[in-house]
């Protein structure tokens with residue numbers, strides 16, 4: 466994927482090959498500016514890949530569509546509409562012809578209930594908290610019955626408790642609906658807790674997939690019991706090692722990098738490294754950029 470800039474083409478991504486199975490929860494992690502949002506935007510159809518593309522259920526997709534719902538960090542809801550109306554807008558776009566008015570209303574209520582927001586139907590966005598707005602954004606996305614849920618740091622702007630609560634809700638909803646999710650995160654714990662697979666990206670320019678980590682932890686997952694689980698600790702350590710040892714933050718001084726690694730407070734255990742699959746060993750794969 467190359468962007469046109471005043472200094473000529475800027476190659477943001479190169480040879481990003483990913484195949485995602487139905488119902489998989491996949492996280493994209495990497496340093497700021499490596500190209501995570503670009504990958505997500507190509508899948509969402511908001512950006513056209515310079516080479517290659519994205520195939521969903523056997524069909525190439527290169528424009529936005531309701532089967533790929535996006536949840537952004539800032540939820541991108543309409544502030545002048547109520548909670549109910551924000552979800553209604555999406556439901557009308559997708560199901561105006563296939564559902565009756567009564568069915569649409571029931572469906573909107575059902576989705577707002579899934580995220581525990583059915584108590585605030587008539588509140589406008591200015592009257593609810595950031596965490597509540599993010600719930601509405603998720604309800605709106607789910608209400609479109611997407612084949613794929615695309616989430617760009619969906620909980621990034623939230624406090625730790627709200628974040629934990631929403632992560633738990635998302636895990637439950639994803640398990641119940643068997644949704645396919647692609648989520649961008651900067652949070653290593655979030656990635657390990659929620660994902661079936663973590664895709665770790667190298668630094669740009671010409672960023673690509675550095676390593677993939679399959680998270681083989683039983684579901685449903687409980688953050689408290691997992692915290693001391695040896696496998697959980699090993700997965701976490703593998704991601705931290707990729708980010709702070711193998712892919713040092715671009716432009717950071719050496720001593721600052723060392724501090725970051727030390728701050729992570731994860732003991733180095735050389736004898737129990739988790740399974741890390743190099744992308745070249747994965748197959749089959751699809752080139753998306």
Ligand SMILES: Nc1ncnc2c1ncn2[C@@H]1O[C@H](COP(=O)(O)OP(=O)(O)OP(=O)(O)O)[C@@H](O)[C@H]1O
Nearest residue numbers: 468470475477496497498499500501502503504669
């Ligand atoms: N429209 C554009 N024109 C030129 N360069 C762009 C454009 N969009 C993104 N880039 C560049 O492509 C690279 C990848 O950007 P992208 O936003 O995908 O990174 P990211 O990993 O999502 O970053 P962050 O974690 O900070 O959100 C960056 O160097 C960015 O400056």
